[in-house]
Amino acid sequence: MTGGLGRIIKVSGPAVTAGDMLGCFMSELTRVGDNRLMGEIIRIEGDTAVIQVYEDTLGLSVGGPVERTGELLAVELGPGLIGSIYDGIQRPLPTLADKWGDFIQRGADVKRLDRERKWKFIPAVKPGDRVEWGMVLGTVQETPRVVHKIMTPKGVSGIVETAVEGDFTITDTVVTLEGGRAITMRQKWNVREPRPRLDRIPLTEPLLTGQRVVDTLFPIAEGGxxxxxxxxxxxxxxxxQTIAKYAQADIIIYIGCGxxxxxxxxxxxxxxKLTDPHTGRPLMERTILIANTSNMPVAAREASIYTGMTIAEYYRDMGYKVxxxxxxxxxxxxxxREISSRLEEIPGEEGYPTYLASRLGAFYERAGRARLVGRPDETGSVTIIGAVSPPGGDFSEPVTQASLRMASTFWGLDYDLAHQRHFPAINWLISFSLTYPALSAWYAVNVSPDWGAMVKKVHAILQKEEELSEVVKIVGMDSLEDRERIMLEGARLLREGYLRQSAAHPTDAFCSIKRQEKMLSTYLFFVDSMAQAAERGISAETIIRFPGMETLLRLKETPEEDMGAKIESLRNEFNLYVEKAG
Ligand SMILES: Nc1ncnc2c1ncn2[C@@H]1O[C@H](COP(=O)(O)OP(=O)(O)OP(=O)(O)O)[C@@H](O)[C@H]1O
Ligand SMILES: [Mg+2]
Structure with a gap:
C-alpha cells in the first residue's frame, strides 16, 4: 500500500469494494476512480473495504484507484449556511449549476461555504476569559433575522489571548488562545455523529404552524x-411546504429527499421568492434547503438526512428553535434498502434492511428540546416533521409502522379527503397528538382557559358525525332525529369551515392561534345555538336553511380587520332568524 491508495475490486451500483485498504477506518472519506468520486467507507473486512459512493458510479472500472483522505465525511459549519441550497453531501447546488450547467459534475470539488465573503465578527470574550466547548466566542449577523453564534469547537478549551472585532472570512483567525491555538469561524462535524446536548427538557409549548387542524386538534410540540x-x-x-413557510420556528431545514x-x-x-408573514422578510433568511431528487445518486440521498440534521443541531446549539x-x-x-441489497445483507420485511427501525428511531431521537453543551442555562430545540409515502396508501407497511412508533404526533393523510379536495387531508379520526396533554397548560394561558374544553367538544362532534353517517348510510337521513341532523350540520361547519384550509388562499393559508380561537368559538357558538333552537321546537330543516350559513362557512376568507364585525352580525342574524321562526 502506497500513500493511502487502494484499488477497485468490484462495483455494484453505489457500493464499491476496494482492496489494499489496510489501515482505513469506518466513515473515512475516500476518492474513488480517476474522476475522484466522493465515497465513505461503510464496511471493512481484512484489507478490503466497501465504500458507499455519493456520485454516479457509471464508468468506474476494476483496478481503478481509491484514494484515502484520512478524514471523516463531515459537514462544514459556519456563517453562510442560511439561505443555501445544498445537495445530500452539502455541495451548494446553485454554485454547481452555475459552473457546470444543470447537473453536478462528478467528483466536483466545491467549497461548502463561501471562502471570500467577510463577516463582521463581534467578540463575546476578552483576553483572560476561560473558554470551553460550546461557549460563545462571538457573534456574526448572518442574515437580518439570524445572529450566528461562533461557539468554541469540541475538544478546544483554554484562556483567551486575543479576540478582536472586525471583518473576517470563515477561515481567518478570530480568536487565539494562550499557547497559540487559533480559532476560525468555520467548524467541521462528522456527518454520522449527532451533536451532543445536555439533558432533554419536557416539551411544554406547541410549535405553531398556522394550520388549524394541526394547531387545534393535533399540535406538535416544539422539540417534538x-x-x-x-x-x-x-x-x-x-x-x-406550508409548514416551512408559516411555522413559528427560528430556522427551517427543508430536506427534499428522493x-x-x-x-x-x-x-x-x-x-x-416568498416572504415571512410574521416579519415580512424573505423566508430564505431563515431557511436552508437540501435537495436530493430521485434522479440524483441514491447514496447521497441516504446522507442528506444526516447532513440536514447536523446543520439543524448546530443551530439548536446556538439556542434556536429549529x-x-x-x-x-x-x-x-x-x-x-438499495444500499443494503448491494451489500448482500440479509433483508428484513419487504426487503428493507433489518436495521430500518433502529435507523428511523435514531433519526427521530434527535428531535428534542435540550440544555446546551457549554451553556447549561440556555436551551435550543429541533422539531422533526417527516413525510412518509406508503405504497398504495397502506399504513401497515414497514416504514410507516416503524415511524409511527417514534413520532408523538401523527397526521394521517386520507385519500378520500384529498379526493374531495378537503385539504389538509388530515384524517381527524385516525390522527393523534400524544403531546397534547403536556401542551394544554400553554393553550389555557396563551389562548383561552376554555380551549381544552372546546377542543374536546370538536373531537366529540366529529366522532358523533362518524357514527351518525354510518346510520344514515344504512337507514337514510329520515331516520335521524332533529337533534341529530343539527349535530351533523355542526360537524359540517367544523369540517368545511374550520378544518379545511387552503394553502393557496392569501388570507386563509396562515391562521394565527388567536384567529383560530375566534373562529372556533364562533362555530361552537353556532353548534350550541342551533341545538337550543331545536330544543325550542324549531325544525332542523328551518335551522339548517339559515341564510347566513354560507357566510359562516367562509369566515376563514374574511380579512382580520373585518372578522369581529362579521362574527357579531352573523350571531345577531341567527338570533333574529330563530326568533322569527319560533
Ligand atoms: N393544503 C392544500 N391546499 C390546497 N391544495 C392542496 C393542499 N394540499 C394538497 N393540495 C393539492 O393536492 C395536490 C397534491 O399534493 P402534494 O403534491 O402535496 O401530494 P403528495 O402527497 O406530496 O404527493 P406525492 O405522493 O406525489 O409526493 C397539490 O398539487 C394541490 O393541488
Ligand atoms: Mg410529494
Missing amino acids: AAIIPGGFGSGKTVLE ERGNEMADTLNQLP TVLADSTSRWAEAL
Missing part, C-alpha cells in the same frame, strides 16, 4: 416529532 403518512397525491409535500426533480425544482424556485422537514423519509428508507 411528527410524521405525515399519505398515499400518492394526498398533500404531503404541500403540507411540508422526490421528483420537478417537484423539488418548484420548491427551490418558490421558497426563495424545524427539520423531511420529504419523504420513505425515499430515504428506499435508499437504505
Whole structure:
C-alpha cells in the first residue's frame, strides 16, 4: 500500500469494494476512480473495504484507484449556511449549476461555504476569559433575522489571548488562545455523529404552524416529532411546504429527499421568492434547503438526512428553535434498502434492511428540546416533521409502522379527503397528538382557559358525525332525529369551515392561534345555538336553511380587520332568524 491508495475490486451500483485498504477506518472519506468520486467507507473486512459512493458510479472500472483522505465525511459549519441550497453531501447546488450547467459534475470539488465573503465578527470574550466547548466566542449577523453564534469547537478549551472585532472570512483567525491555538469561524462535524446536548427538557409549548387542524386538534410540540403518512397525491409535500413557510420556528431545514426533480425544482424556485408573514422578510433568511431528487445518486440521498440534521443541531446549539422537514423519509428508507441489497445483507420485511427501525428511531431521537453543551442555562430545540409515502396508501407497511412508533404526533393523510379536495387531508379520526396533554397548560394561558374544553367538544362532534353517517348510510337521513341532523350540520361547519384550509388562499393559508380561537368559538357558538333552537321546537330543516350559513362557512376568507364585525352580525342574524321562526 502506497500513500493511502487502494484499488477497485468490484462495483455494484453505489457500493464499491476496494482492496489494499489496510489501515482505513469506518466513515473515512475516500476518492474513488480517476474522476475522484466522493465515497465513505461503510464496511471493512481484512484489507478490503466497501465504500458507499455519493456520485454516479457509471464508468468506474476494476483496478481503478481509491484514494484515502484520512478524514471523516463531515459537514462544514459556519456563517453562510442560511439561505443555501445544498445537495445530500452539502455541495451548494446553485454554485454547481452555475459552473457546470444543470447537473453536478462528478467528483466536483466545491467549497461548502463561501471562502471570500467577510463577516463582521463581534467578540463575546476578552483576553483572560476561560473558554470551553460550546461557549460563545462571538457573534456574526448572518442574515437580518439570524445572529450566528461562533461557539468554541469540541475538544478546544483554554484562556483567551486575543479576540478582536472586525471583518473576517470563515477561515481567518478570530480568536487565539494562550499557547497559540487559533480559532476560525468555520467548524467541521462528522456527518454520522449527532451533536451532543445536555439533558432533554419536557416539551411544554406547541410549535405553531398556522394550520388549524394541526394547531387545534393535533399540535406538535416544539422539540417534538411528527410524521405525515399519505398515499400518492394526498398533500404531503404541500403540507411540508406550508409548514416551512408559516411555522413559528427560528430556522427551517427543508430536506427534499428522493422526490421528483420537478417537484423539488418548484420548491427551490418558490421558497426563495416568498416572504415571512410574521416579519415580512424573505423566508430564505431563515431557511436552508437540501435537495436530493430521485434522479440524483441514491447514496447521497441516504446522507442528506444526516447532513440536514447536523446543520439543524448546530443551530439548536446556538439556542434556536429549529424545524427539520423531511420529504419523504420513505425515499430515504428506499435508499437504505438499495444500499443494503448491494451489500448482500440479509433483508428484513419487504426487503428493507433489518436495521430500518433502529435507523428511523435514531433519526427521530434527535428531535428534542435540550440544555446546551457549554451553556447549561440556555436551551435550543429541533422539531422533526417527516413525510412518509406508503405504497398504495397502506399504513401497515414497514416504514410507516416503524415511524409511527417514534413520532408523538401523527397526521394521517386520507385519500378520500384529498379526493374531495378537503385539504389538509388530515384524517381527524385516525390522527393523534400524544403531546397534547403536556401542551394544554400553554393553550389555557396563551389562548383561552376554555380551549381544552372546546377542543374536546370538536373531537366529540366529529366522532358523533362518524357514527351518525354510518346510520344514515344504512337507514337514510329520515331516520335521524332533529337533534341529530343539527349535530351533523355542526360537524359540517367544523369540517368545511374550520378544518379545511387552503394553502393557496392569501388570507386563509396562515391562521394565527388567536384567529383560530375566534373562529372556533364562533362555530361552537353556532353548534350550541342551533341545538337550543331545536330544543325550542324549531325544525332542523328551518335551522339548517339559515341564510347566513354560507357566510359562516367562509369566515376563514374574511380579512382580520373585518372578522369581529362579521362574527357579531352573523350571531345577531341567527338570533333574529330563530326568533322569527319560533
Ligand atoms: N393544503 C392544500 N391546499 C390546497 N391544495 C392542496 C393542499 N394540499 C394538497 N393540495 C393539492 O393536492 C395536490 C397534491 O399534493 P402534494 O403534491 O402535496 O401530494 P403528495 O402527497 O406530496 O404527493 P406525492 O405522493 O406525489 O409526493 C397539490 O398539487 C394541490 O393541488
Ligand atoms: Mg410529494
